[in-house]
Amino acid sequence: MTTATYENTLAFAKEQDQNDPLHKFRKEFHIPTDKNGKEHVYLCGNSLGLQPKNTQKYIQEELNDWSKFGVEGHTEAKHPWMPYHEFLTEKMAKIVGAKPSEVVMMNTLTTNLHLMMVSFYRPTSKKYKIVIESDAFPSDKYAVESQLDFHGFDKKEGLILWKPRKGEELCRFEDLEKIMEEHGDEIALLLIGSTNYYTGQSFPIKKITELGHQHNAKVGIDLAHGAGNIQPNLHENGPDFAVWCSYKYLNSGPGSLGGCFVHERHANDSNLKRFAGWWGHNKQTRFNMRQEFDPIPGAEGWQLSNPPILSMAAIRASLDLFDEAGFDNIRKKSVELTGYLEFLLQEIEGDQIEIITPRNPEERGCQLSIKVKNANKELFNKLMNAGVIADWREPNVIRIAPAPIYNSYEDVYNMVSILKELL
Known part of the structure; x- marks a missing residue:
């Protein structure tokens, strides 16, 4: 129209x-x-x-199964709790344009962002700077500044802001290109919000990813205002990781779980550092408590803890509608x-x-x-x-x-x- x-x-x-x-x-x-x-x-x-x-119905089903089965609900519930996050994966992957193995629903957005930076922000004494858009959501700015500080760098000097030109509201891609031309050998990570919360500007994920990779920098995308709103085509566009919340366009309720994408090229990279937890361990041996950590290939390997089922039930209620539509x-x-x-x-x-x-x-x-x-x-x-x-x-x-x-x-x-x- x-x-x-x-x-x-x-x-x-x-x-x-x-x-x-x-x-x-x-x-x-x-x-x-x-x-x-x-x-x-x-x-x-x-x-x-x-x-x-239908959110109330979905949550009530889990409450009923909890009262009926107790701990056995992990295997006996109508939607067993043990693999519950898997019920969300395929539908969520469609919405962000990813393969199911690249997506997992877990934690909250900024927690996931920090977990991803543990793996994909690996600064050296010369290549350590991070680029974000100047009016990124404050949580992203706080997160990257704290990572710079944690690694021993000056958080102001180590942060490069992609700014609109004087008198303008929107960021221009050619200005990001200029930043990378001038500082590419110092930049370790581009972290860009796919859709800016303030202006509503949606950035070209593929072009940003290609630009970052040309300068040997990792690329992460914050989809807080993108997931359920635009189609980021994460697998095809190729960022190293992405994170998002589910309570905005995905209608999962206040403070509900976030999502995480890790591109499949990193699925089996044993050299990647990560903060690990038992829910990211090999499903076949997870309950053999004395095993060394054996990460699940793909995004699931970054999970830490067994998931909150009631929150996931609310996400499932919304994703079912998205899938039908x-x-x-x-x-x-x-x-x-x-x-x-x-x-x-x-x-x-x-x-x-x-x-x-x-x-x-x-x-x-x-x-x-x-x-x-x-x-x-x-x-x-x-x-x-x-x-x-x-x-x-x-x-x-x-x-x-x-x-x-x-x-x-x-x-x-x-x-x-x-x-x-x-x-």
Whole structure:
């Protein structure tokens, strides 16, 4: 769908929803309501995804099996707990474009990031610097600074920031190329967020990976705002590792488990250092407690502890919906739905609205970040009071993220209508 076919009417939005093959999935989610029972316009899946209605059922099944079987639930439960993480792997791998052997759900995002840096950030006295985008999510910055400090390097001098040019909001790839040309012999790791949390800019993973590898640096991707939003094609694009959370676009609940990708070229590399735990040990001999550590090939070998089943049950509930919908279909709708949001915002008269997210759908996910001229958080608070759940980021950005699996064209139309009234 192109802007030429969009219409700025409620009737058009309703018609698009009627013709949308994914619209039926909206009823599979709990939509928050006000005290009168009216649904909010929820456009905050980039912060916390909505709860699938079957989540409670999936978790209750595990509670029932725990009460029924006790410890024997590890083998006797309807979904046995011992291999439970394996029930998530294939569906998660499709969403991030990886082979199942390259993916595991475990821990939380920053924990996984540190585990990956143990293996893939191997600094020397001359090649030790780390590159991140200048406005990376703070947790990434804290993590890499602490790794630099841990290895005995100055955390400010060892960190190189890929910055937008003066007066611009977005990072340019040619500026990253220049950084690598000037400092490539000093850079050990590129750690880039696939989709920037603030601007919504989605970076070219394949080009970044090839650039890093040309300079003998490892490449890691933070998919916190990418997994379930864009298709990162991790196997084909080839980064050494990637990490993500599952509570944003993947709708697994607050603080739920994260995911991890390790490219298959590292699957059997016995020279890789790692922090090990027993759940990463050979499954055949894991319970023979006196064995030397024998890592499972692939991403599973980085597991530490037996997984939290209740959290994984919530992830399974959402991944089942993603699998039924098909991620290619979800991404296709995302491009069209965010395109409609962009069209409606551009229809607002005057120059009050500035969209800082790239206009090219290939360079963004579903999120649009907007600046409103001469506005402060008061406008955002009015939006929230009017029933629009979005997200505010200092100093002056409102992030709007129509998640395609449960948001509708009508949601988008209503949000922009309310914004126009407030302006």
